[in-house]
Amino acid sequence: xxxxxxxxxxxxxxxxxxxxxxxxxxxxRAHVDLLTDKKISEGLKPEEARRAALIEVGGIEQVKExxxxxxxxxxxxxxxxxxxxxxxxxxxxxxxxxxxxxTLALGIGANTAIFTVINTVLLRPLPxxxxxxxxALMETISxxxxxxxxxxxxxxxxxxxxxxxxxxVRNRESFNLTGAGESERLQGRLVSANFLSTLGxxxxxxxxxxxEDDQPGANPVALISDALWQxxxxxxxxxxxxxxxxxxxxxxxxxxxxxxxxxxxEADVTVPIGLSAERFxxxxxxxxxxxxxxxxxxxxxxxxxxxLNTIAARLEQQYPDTNTGRRLRVEALSESVVGEVRPxxxxxxxxxxxxxxxxxxxxxxxxxxxxxxxxxxxxxxxALGAGRAxxxxxxxxxxxxxxxxxxxxxxxxxxxxTSLISSYIPxxxxxxxxxxxDGRVLLFTLxxxxxxxxxxxxxxxxQSSDANLTETLKEGERNSSRGHNRAGKLLVIxxxxxxxxxxxxxxxxxxxxxRLSQVDPGFDPQNVLAMQISVSARPExxxxxDGFLSELQSRVRTLPGVQSVSVSNGLPFEGANFPPIVIDxxxxxxxxxxxxxxxxxxxxxxxxxxxxxxxxxxxxxxxxTRESPQVALIDEVFARNYFPNQDPIGRRFRLNTPxxxxxxxxxxxxxxxxxxxxxxxxxxxxxxFNFDQVPIATLPRYVRRVNLLVRTIxxxxxxxxxxxxxxxxxxxDQAVFNVRTMExxxxxxVAARRFxxxxxxxxxxxxxxxxxxxxxxxxSYSVAQRTREVGIRMALxxxxxxxxxxxxxxxxxxxxIGVGIGLAGAxxxxxxxxxxxxxxxxxxxxxxxxxxxxxxxxxxxxxxIPARRATKVDPLVALxxx
Amino acid sequence: xxxxxxDLLKGTLDLLVLxxxxxxxxxGLGVSDRIAQITQGAFKVKPGSLFPALHRLExxxxxxxxxxESENNRRAKYYRLxxxxxxxxxxxxxxxxxxxxAITSALKAT
Numbered sequence: 001x002x003x004x005x006x007x008x009x010x011x012x013x014x015x016x017x018x019x020x021x022x023x024x025x026x027x028x029r030a031h032v033d034l035l036t037d038k039k040i041s042e043g044l045k046p047e048e049a050r051r052a053a054l055i056e057v058g059g060i061e062q063v064k065e066x067x068x069x070x071x072x073x074x075x076x077x078x079x080x081x082x083x084x085x086x087x088x089x090x091x092x093x094x095x096x097x098x099x100x101x102x103t104l105a106l107g108i109g110a111n112t113a114i115f116t117v118i119n120t121v122l123l124r125p126l127p128x129x130x131x132x133x134x135x136a137l138m139e140t141i142s143x144x145x146x147x148x149x150x151x152x153x154x155x156x157x158x159x160x161x162x163x164x165x166x167x168x169v170r171n172r173e174s175f176n177l178t179g180a181g182e183s184e185r186l187q188g189r190l191v192s193a194n195f196l197s198t199l200g201x202x203x204x205x206x207x208x209x210x211x212e213d214d215q216p217g218a219n220p221v222a223l224i225s226d227a228l229w230q231x232x233x234x235x236x237x238x239x240x241x242x243x244x245x246x247x248x249x250x251x252x253x254x255x256x257x258x259x260x261x262x263x264x265x266e267a268d269v270t271v272p273i274g275l276s277a278e279r280f281x282x283x284x285x286x287x288x289x290x291x292x293x294x295x296x297x298x299x300x301x302x303x304x305x306x307x308l309n310t311i312a313a314r315l316e317q318q319y320p321d322t323n324t325g326r327r328l329r330v331e332a333l334s335e336s337v338v339g340e341v342r343p344x345x346x347x348x349x350x351x352x353x354x355x356x357x358x359x360x361x362x363x364x365x366x367x368x369x370x371x372x373x374x375x376x377x378x379x380x381x382x383a384l385g386a387g388r389a390x391x392x393x394x395x396x397x398x399x400x401x402x403x404x405x406x407x408x409x410x411x412x413x414x415x416x417x418t419s420l421i422s423s424y425i426p427x428x429x430x431x432x433x434x435x436x437x438d439g440r441v442l443l444f445t446l447x448x449x450x451x452x453x454x455x456x457x458x459x460x461x462x463q464s465s466d467a468n469l470t471e472t473l474k475e476g477e478r479n480s481s482r483g484h485n486r487a488g489k490l491l492v493i494x495x496x497x498x499x500x501x502x503x504x505x506x507x508x509x510x511x512x513x514x515r516l517s518q519v520d521p522g523f524d525p526q527n528v529l530a531m532q533i534s535v536s537a538r539p540e541x542x543x544x545x546d547g548f549l550s551e552l553q554s555r556v557r558t559l560p561g562v563q564s565v566s567v568s569n570g571l572p573f574e575g576a577n578f579p580p581i582v583i584d585x586x587x588x589x590x591x592x593x594x595x596x597x598x599x600x601x602x603x604x605x606x607x608x609x610x611x612x613x614x615x616x617x618x619x620x621x622x623x624x625t626r627e628s629p630q631v632a633l634i635d636e637v638f639a640r641n642y643f644p645n646q647d648p649i650g651r652r653f654r655l656n657t658p659x660x661x662x663x664x665x666x667x668x669x670x671x672x673x674x675x676x677x678x679x680x681x682x683x684x685x686x687x688x689f690n691f692d693q694v695p696i697a698t699l700p701r702y703v704r705r706v707n708l709l710v711r712t713i714x715x716x717x718x719x720x721x722x723x724x725x726x727x728x729x730x731x732x733d734q735a736v737f738n739v740r741t742m743e744x745x746x747x748x749x750v751a752a753r754r755f756x757x758x759x760x761x762x763x764x765x766x767x768x769x770x771x772x773x774x775x776x777x778x779x780s781y782s783v784a785q786r787t788r789e790v791g792i793r794m795a796l797x798x799x800x801x802x803x804x805x806x807x808x809x810x811x812x813x814x815x816x817i818g819v820g821i822g823l824a825g826a827x828x829x830x831x832x833x834x835x836x837x838x839x840x841x842x843x844x845x846x847x848x849x850x851x852x853x854x855x856x857x858x859x860x861x862x863x864x865i866p867a868r869r870a871t872k873v874d875p876l877v878a879l880x881x882x
Numbered sequence: 883x884x885x886x887x888x889d890l891l892k893g894t895l896d897l898l899v900l901x902x903x904x905x906x907x908x909x910g911l912g913v914s915d916r917i918a919q920i921t922q923g924a925f926k927v928k929p930g931s932l933f934p935a936l937h938r939l940e941x942x943x944x945x946x947x948x949x950x951e952s953e954n955n956r957r958a959k960y961y962r963l964x965x966x967x968x969x970x971x972x973x974x975x976x977x978x979x980x981x982x983x984a985i986t987s988a989l990k991a992t
Contacts, residue, residue, distance in 0.1 A: 024933075027933075031911055058928060071937065071941065
């Protein structure tokens with residue numbers, strides 16, 4: 001078929017409609033004239049001829065409509081007509097439109113915001129080259145992941161063939177930058193030379209590390225981050241080749257890493273791990289690294305896993321003391337980055353999905369109410385020849401317009417919500433720096449809006465299509481409410497059920513959080529100021545360090561408001577060493593069965609400062625010195641695990657290193673929750689050494705990371721400034737970082753939990769509000785429909801209470817059915833939340849009862865308002881109401 | 883006389899309209915008269931079918947319309963076949979003959 005005439009007709013039909021119609025008019029008029037002439041010539045009188053002609057044509061308007069129907073571009077024209085009509089209808093009904101759009105916007109906005117987070121965290125590929133080939137290698141002991149030992153890593157790298165590259169990385173190393181300008185504490189990482197190339201990342205200036213850089217004794221080189229380069233060096237190109245003083249050692253800057261490059265955490269400086277190979281030389285007890293590898297194309301993760309475990313078995317035979325029971329696990333890098341947050345994100349997505357469904361139900365009900373009022377209009381349109389398809393299309397156009405408007409407003413809400421989320425999101429949710437709305441999110445919003453439109457448009461469309469034409473025209477508007485009531489009831493039931501599920505989910509999280517906040521951490525976090533200092537000292541400067549620490553403590557102790565001061569290596573919620581030990585008089589443990597415990601090296605006043613209670617024996621005192629017998633304190637778990645049914649006081653143990661001295665246990669203290677309130681370390685033994693007994697020679701190693709703890713009788717953070725002043729008065733190059741109170745540290749440890757609880761709570765409340773509004777709407781409508789009935793009842797002597805009872809009973813019936821379905825749904829769905837709960841089962845009866853009762857009360861209130869209004873009905877007016 | 887409106891196959895109506903215009907331009911009434919004439923009154927096309935067909939064929943590029951004077955001096959819209967329309971007439975004629983032949987032989991072969 002020829003395209004050109006089509007296009008030109010389309011153009012004319014769409015943009016020159018008036019003259020096209022005009023022409024059709026004239027053509028048909030001419031036709032009637034010609035026909036009349038013909039009839040006259042056949043012998044009829046002029047008037048008769050005209051009438052006969054008109055009868056033969058059979059309705060000029062219908063002929064015209066049929067011509068219009070075959071015109072090119074007719075569907076487009078219909079669409080624009082529908083759109084114009086829909087917009088006019090929405091404009092005319094501003095209140096309805098506003099409520100519907102706001103409701104939808106809340107639903108769609110919440111979904112878009114959560115989807116944005118999910119898109120960023122779970123769906124977008126990791127920002128490295130061919131990320132699907134990247135895997136994390138983990139060492140495990142009895143299925144539990146442990147830090148990878150560097151010597152093992154070197155063996156895998158040399159022996160395996162399944163990988164293009166295996167790289168080592170140790171994050172969160174700290175570096176003191178001194179020299180020109182203010183001294184500064186920098187986050188850094190140690191990496192093997194191939195780290196960046198494994199990920200497929202190239203420095204933006206200078207060069208990557210070479211294999212020669214990654215050797216003990218090599219000339220020290222460093223990469224700096226783009227951020228540090230901009231901030232500290234003003235993006236000066238001449239930085240390459242310059243020297244930086246990091247932890248007292250000179251490093252040559254050889255390159256700059258790209259902006260926003262991240263791996264696990266941000267790092268301002270990156271240095272080759274081989275430079276500090278000395279620290280990592282012990283196979284069993286090195287500080288641990290992470291390993292990331294790129295699998296060769298065509299090799300499966302399973303094959304790689306099998307090969308690595310063959311190597312691990314070989315190492316086990318070769319080094320039974322350290323490698324017994326050590327296995328390997330290969331995991332997709334994306335999984336190891338985001339695997340942990342998946343349950344909470346999916347829970348939240350489910351929650352906002354429910355909110356959107358409830359919003360849909362509300363808008364569907366609004367539309368039903370509106371379309372009940374339009375029943376007559378629809379009947380008239382049908383009578384005038386509009387087909388059912390045409391009317392359905394009209395209704396769907398309206399709901400789609402509404403949904404898209406809701407989507408646009410929702411997108412604005414999501415922009416705002418996403419920035420709110422990203423500013424409150426706790427650390428520990430990975431990839432948040434990449435958070436943003438992209439094409440996929442927009443597509444999601446569009447899809448959600450359209451689906452929503454179809455969904456809530458369905459109810460009025462179905463209803464209007466089974467409307468009986470003659471009945472409707474004959475009976476007026478009263479009778480049309482039956483279908484509406486049925487749909488309204490269904491909507492109320494489903495809203496209540498959905499809301500109940502959400503409320504139960506939120507309730508379980510709230511209860512978990514409450515349970516968590518009741519956990520005694522074993523120390524008193526109130527009024528404790530903590531800060532970290534990193535003392536750089538050469539190995540021979542032990543005495544100087546000792547002097548610095550005691551001078552620092554005695555200076556801070558004299559500050560007004562200070563109750564006690566101590567220093568520690570190792571701190572709850574912060575980290576501590578986890579060395580193996582040997583107990584005097586017990587046989588040495590079998591390989592792989594090491595006795596271990598968390599080691600805190602603390603000064604005398606630590607227990608006073610942290611308020612850790614003594615259970616038996618005595619605490620450290622000033623009498624414990626380097627010259628006196630070496631002593632140690634243990635916690636209850638240590639005593640229970642290693643001295644079951646024995647008195648540990650007076651027993652001796654030592655670290656499992658060749659040169660370690662035996663220490664005598666002088667006391668038992670309370671167990672401290674080291675890694676978090678969820679009991680992650682409930683069965684982990686803890687023990688304490690005295691800072692004053694650390695040999696002078698090894699002191700410099702202990703103070704690379706040391707906590708200064710201050711118990712105050714005033715607001716702890718108000719002392720941060722004075723304490724800092726004391727530190728810089730002692731040593732102006734001393735960087736201080738991570739200043740916080742122990743209460744903050746504690747609350748940070750539950751931040752992710754609190755965050756998900758608050759989000760789910762907000763969504764549940766949103767759902768509750770929407771559902772209450774929905775119930776109110778449905779009940780109001782049915783009360784309005786029953787005005788006459790209520791009037792008759794009151795005229796026959798029904799009291800106000802009777803009427804309220806009547807209305808409320810009807811509403812309550814629906815709510816109770818909804819609650820029943822919701823309880824069943826909650827039982828089924830909350831099982832998936834188990835990993836998010838603490839100290840509460842997914843079937844917690846108290847939560848279910850409270851939530852169900854609360855929901856029933858809210859629903860009752862929503863029913864009572866229209867019920868009370870019903871009692872205000874004047875029987876006379878009601879009876880006349882028609 | 884046979885009543886034909888919607889039950890007249892669309893293709894048949896098109897064919898008749900094209901055929902009626904093959905001898906020269908006609909206005910709408912002319913087309914319907916001519917169809918009645920060439921089918922010996924078997925088909926009487928009503929305006930409700932005629933005008934949509936004319937407009938459809940015109941938009942397809944097979945007819946072209948222009949205003950002219952009728953024999954008794956009335957302004958009327960005349961339709962004539964275009965080149966494409968003549969080709970289409972040939973195609974449809976052949977198609978129709980094939981079908982009619984097939985149906986005829988089918989009906990004979992009892």
